[in-house]
Amino acid sequence: MEEGLALVVERKGKKRKRKKMREDRGRPFCQDPLDVLGRDLMLRVLNNLDARSLALCLVVSRTWNRVASSDLLWTSKCEELWCGKAHIPRLSLVQGISKLDAYSLSVMDGKRNRIMRDDLCDHVWEFHFTKAAPEYWRNLDPYWKGNGPPMHRYFHPDGSQTADPGDKVWGGHESCYSIVTSIIGEGKIREHYVRINRWRPLAVSRKQDWSWEMTNNLFCYSSIPDAYKEGGTGPLFLVM
């Protein structure tokens, strides 16, 4: 029995030694590509990486950090990110920030579910009634009737809301909006909604293309894409 045990131990030892040899042979004098290739070639190499891999290169070493944070690399990553998005966050287009920061800020802002006044005012909103709304309203709604372009709504910095002239549903009354956010503890949001006049609160959500949607059981607002707007849209500061 002891012999058997000794044999097992020996075999394990051999295996460990063999493994170490294999490892040594596999990476004899592998060098840092940045040292060997130089900055320009390294930039070309890193340009082939996806955004996440590239960002992880930032923490490999200080020299890698300098190369991996180059604007040359992140400009194209930003363009890729923004391609097809409905809105481009204003704070990512601020003058003087690095493209890497612009990328990070964009990604973080794109996940934001808390709407701000700037978001409401900067975009034009498409408005329509939901299926659950009374027939009377749906009959006036071009979204359901198909007899014209969908209704638009505009939010203004003074708290008012307006529509296009000739809007059948509007009725000419004054409308106002408010954004309600209640925060508890360390910035955790307890509830968040948009209220128009005294109507039912609208729940706010974000779509994959960064456009907004506000809806209650009766009607629905969707932000219309305006990525063409110079300088971007939305708040100028980072919102959590």
Add this chain to the structure above:
Amino acid sequence: MACSETTTRVLKLKTSDNEVVEVEEKAALQSEIIKGMVADGHSTDDAIPLFNVEKKTLAKIVEWLKKHASDVSKDELHKWDADFLDVDTDSLYDLLRASNYLGIEVLLGQLTQKVADMIARNQHQPIKIRELFNIKNDFTPEEKEEILKENSWVRSISTIRIRMQGWESLKLCMQGSYKGTKMPSKSLPLVNNSLQKENPIIQIVVAVKEPKAVRSYNISNRTMESQKSEGFVLVFVDSP
């Protein structure tokens, strides 16, 4: 293979170690440098001096030039390229520098892609990139955290597998919510005793000795970088 052109001139290339390599002009013209020299009226009797390339590397490059100037199917070329690029890292570096010097865009693209793949293959772990290329980590953990915090989007990774070995060698402290089954009988204290209070967004599924007993825990991301990986299977998943 009928050649419409009658000129199949052979160029002589002299390497840094005074060896002469011959190559057909048609193939050699894929190099911008050689193309430029020929356009400038360099005589074919004299060898073109290539001071920065040694014989071994030039021979390989000439092989590539010949193959890419010949009539082969796209699939065959693709396969051939894959074999051609399957070399050790030092040779890759030599080829990269040489093709950069010679101005062979297509080859340079392939080589930089190959190195990029080597970097990206490390499953989003800077520590593995460092191991692969023998790079010294000159960041303090705090500095690294700072960088990753600024780019917090990097952390929402879908899955990573780390192999780790043996309960006893692993020092983890389980914190936060865990699904389903109870905590393992051994809760081990954290190596550097630094638990993140902020919401960790990565869950870890720890596979114990019996593969069926898989549990998931929330854990601070920082701990994963400071572990030696030997033996467990840990899977990171996005938090819901």
